Amino acid sequence: MARPLGAVRLRKANSAVLAVGVALVLFVLLLVISSSTPDFSPARKAAAALHPLSPPTSPFRKSPAGAMLQPPPVARYNLNNVTTTARPLENRENILLLTPMARFNPAYWDNLLRLSYPHELITLGFILPRTREGNLATRELQKRIAHVQTQAPERDRFKSVVVLREDLDPALSPLASQDERERHQLARQKARRAAMAKARNALLVSTLGPSTSWVLWLDADVVETPPALIQDLARHDKPIVVPNCFQRFYNARTQAMDERPYDFNNWIDSDAARELASAMGPDDVLFEGYAEMATYRTLMAYLAKDDDNDDDEGERDLHEEVLLDGVGGAALLVKADVHRDGAMFPAFPFYHLLETEGFAKMAKRLGWEAVGLPNYKVYHYNE
């Protein structure tokens, strides 16, 4: 057997060079290994589900290709131990962040990534319509999700992400027609809000898991929130907490950027509205923000104190609370127990209310109250 040529070279090599070479090879190997394992920490892995058939609010172990799938184990969940407290961070409470989405807004996504609540405790849930626009948004969204969940540093990655496609007929989809003018026509409102309620319910009931403590509803058009949004809202320890939704715009009069109230679904009921409702048929719906039906409800949008007068005072009142009878869905933090008790978004006139407004009413029937924070603002996209 011939001897390999390596032995010949070995004789010539300097031992120091060899040592450096070995070290270099090992270093490269280490680099290769560490860069090729976008892996999760043992703590996250330990918390993962054992089987793909598991709550979507947790990641699961990918089984090696070709391996026989074992029958799922018997999983026990003790919901008595799921806490929902004013200090979610200390108690490591899980958040389910839900967004019905028709169009992908990069600003929304960037704002989402800026949230300071530990991402390993946040599960994202999306529902998108089966339209061409929805397909487009889904592709954009999935691209971003794939990047964050595999390429980004581990602390940026979310616990898990669920993407759902609506089962509704695309022609009837609420998210289908997102034309700003058409969207707010009173005649279309009823069908739109009803279908929107169905989309919200589908998203909620399919993703709500046994470990979820809070559900944060965040619209796909909310592009700016304080990074500590979750901690700030949870701090109130209320069943339902709603910040005030504003919109930034260029004020031509003052030649400067300004903000204006946007979400008018956060209100305190009025006698006029109650009278209006009592005269209605069982299938009629009372909408807010239309001249056709003046409800004279107290709108939280107009309760915000102007920052310009006195900054200190505005700061102090940031966490001022008001009790609400109707809520909007732009940003909404709900204790999971409220949803578990059965508070849904009615897709039928429930006390002449639909969707998020009806949700507040249904929660109230179940004994849960909603509070609004007039001075705590989130901002809606301006198209």
Added chain:
Amino acid sequence: MPPTTASESKVAPRHPTTGCSYGYPNEKAFDMSPHRYAPRHPAPAYRRRNGSFVRLVGVVAVLLFILFYSFTRGPSSPPSSAALSFFSFGLLGASPEHSFQLETVRYYDLSNVQGTARGWEREERILMCVPLRDAESHLPMFFSHLRNLTYPHRLLDVAFLVSDSKDDTLGFVTRAMEAIQSDPDEQMHFGEVSIIEKDFGQTVNQDFQSRHGFAAQAGRRKLMARARNWLLSAALRPYHAWVYWRDVDVETAPFTILEDLMRHDKDVIVPNVWRPLPDWLGGEQPYDLNSWQESETALALAETLDEDAVIVEGYPEYETYRPHLAYLRDPSGDPDVEMELDGVGGVSILAKAKVFRYGVHFPAFSFERHAETEGFGKMARRMNLSVVGLPHYTIWHLYEPSAEDIKHMEQMKREQLAHEQAEKERAEKAQKVKETFADTTGQWEKDKAKMQSLVVQEKQETQEAAGGDAGAAGAAERVAEGVETPTADSGEETGDTP
């Protein structure tokens, strides 16, 4: 395998297998190679030293590397497993603890899980929801039903909610499900199995009387509704096409019930629920009165009630005059006949998962004066979904005697015992009477014999008086002896009787 290696091959090898024969046929055939390097002397000492130095450096580097690697893995992972995972990484991928990859993203199209009439052919998954409370005694029966279901088990996800239980319901369910999931028969294995614990602090007792008393109804139904909603919201997944609600205290139901109900392709469908009764109560009885059609009377009644009032069916306090599914049963009727319903009972409900995705749930508040499953039916109707019952397709609920029934049964038992006692006494008396007066015939014989002997004596006396005939006297004596024998026996018998 390269054909060249086969020496027994009929084809001559085209190329030699060894790399260094340099055109010569084979090493074995021709051992010497002129180009081969052969050192004339053994390696010099400095080179040998050098070699060992290189090896040493290599070993040290590897050790350092392992140490470094285990450090970077973080303090939480034990160094041994880190080193192991390093060595096996990419080669074996078999570190027992953390070698697996995580999947964090899931994508589902809800239009694929709409629920169709032949779901088992389309691999549609069913979520089976079973609310439990102090139900240990019914569980063996329930699990035998569960094993017998003909719907493919791997498509069935089972979720239990155990609430406020004082018995070992939780332990029993866990053990039973673990036994099923590790059954040697793969067909037995179910899909996802979730056992959820949640205590609501229920104050109503679970025995029949307190469960079914009128006063307890509204509060009890609202608590039940909460439990159902908690169970569903924690267990429903985006891949479920159907949801099946089943109570544990069903005694008899067809194994094919899932397919049977699914075939109707309705949004919400319930079978008829009856219960067997003891014969003295008529043999059978409609059980679930919560499946009904709305009536004008009931609607008018609802109008008059308070916002928080709950109409409960089957109690004389609320006279609704509603057509009940249960009363329309014809034992020989077509089991496929459907009936539109407004309220449904919760013993066995098959519903499409989309019903719950639309937001229909079990109201734990008074929804149009109804709660729980009846409110569920009402809400489904409110959203224009189909709610249907099968009057002639019957499942049988367990018969649990009510307090009244128990009282009645105790009464019956007492009566029966008294009856038996009386029977026994009568029998004894008859026996005694029989035995006491059983010797009447003997007595008669005895009397007869005595009389005969008297007659004989008399004759003798007259004969003696008439001069006497010895032969005749002897014959009379023999007759008297023969007669006297049974008389003595019967005398003994009489003496024996107490």
